[in-house]
Amino acid sequence: MAQRLDAEIISLDSMAVYRGMDIGTAKPTLSERQQIIHHLIDIADPDQDFSVTEFVRLAAAAATSLVEHGRTPLFVGGTGLYLRSILRGIFEGPEADWDLRRRLEQQARELGPQSLHDQLAVCDPATAARLHRNDMRRIIRALEVFALTGQPISDDQRHRPRPAQERPRVVVWLEPPRNWLRERIDRRVDLMMEAGWLDETHRLMQHNPPPGRTARQALGYRELIDHLQGRMTLDTAVGQIKIATRQFAKRQHTWFRNLEECRALPITGEELPEEIAARIAE
Secondary structure, eight states: OHHHHTEEEEEOOSSTTBTTOOTTTTOOOHHHHHHSOEESSSOBOTTSOOOHHHHHHHHHHHHHHHHHTTOEEEEEOOOHHHHHHHHHOOOOOOOOOHHHHHHHHHHHHHHOHHHHHHHHHHHOHHHHHHSOTTOHHHHHHHHHHHHHHSSOHHHHSOOOOOOGGGSOSOEEEEEOOHHHHHHHHHHHHHHHHHTTHHHHHHHHHHSSSOOOHHHHTSTTHHHHHHHHTTSSOHHHHHHHHHHHHHHHHHHHHHHHHTOTTEEEEEOOSOSOHHHHHHHHHO
């Protein structure tokens, strides 16, 4: 698509912003970045907390500059919150209360994640209906917002789409068959492990300072960190990564379906990239 549009890519991946987190984020290779310029990759150290506010600021600056120079910005990635934020603006909630978050995390460990999801269903049923019970990060944030403001986060997140001239005008998400996606995820995790994902995680943990709160929660890295710190075997960690990735893919589909700006493009998984690009262009 970038070649068809004479475009530069703006990454929509919340973890590809971190330097050194390459294998686990499936970051584009150096040769790919030499062919097509990519933005918002390798712009922060893993010990830094990178916010959606910072993403929107940098993404808007990059897109504006590209348009001014006659180029096309092509957003690529699967972080639903980043996508919604550039389509609808940012939800400006209260700052994080880390003591409250730790108490909620402890509750989830002791009573199970369903206990937090049940709690959310009472104070914010709209958000509870949207979130899977294992989506601890967003469930905890929703409970935190309600505890600090007395208002459900869903009240503030019902933004309508921005005017067309202020947002990407064409948004397409690829919808493959569930069975194909499941097999591809499992195979991809195995290939990433063979490529040295565990060694990459070990190097990150040896770095001074080590990864911060945000980077440690990256899908896959958190399980490998648990293994390196003796909390689970490697086989268990790899199995957990596959399960968590499949759950994440399911949540992505929910995000995209709930954004009226997004159009699903059903695919079989067998098409060549050129075929999919041609269908999007049409």
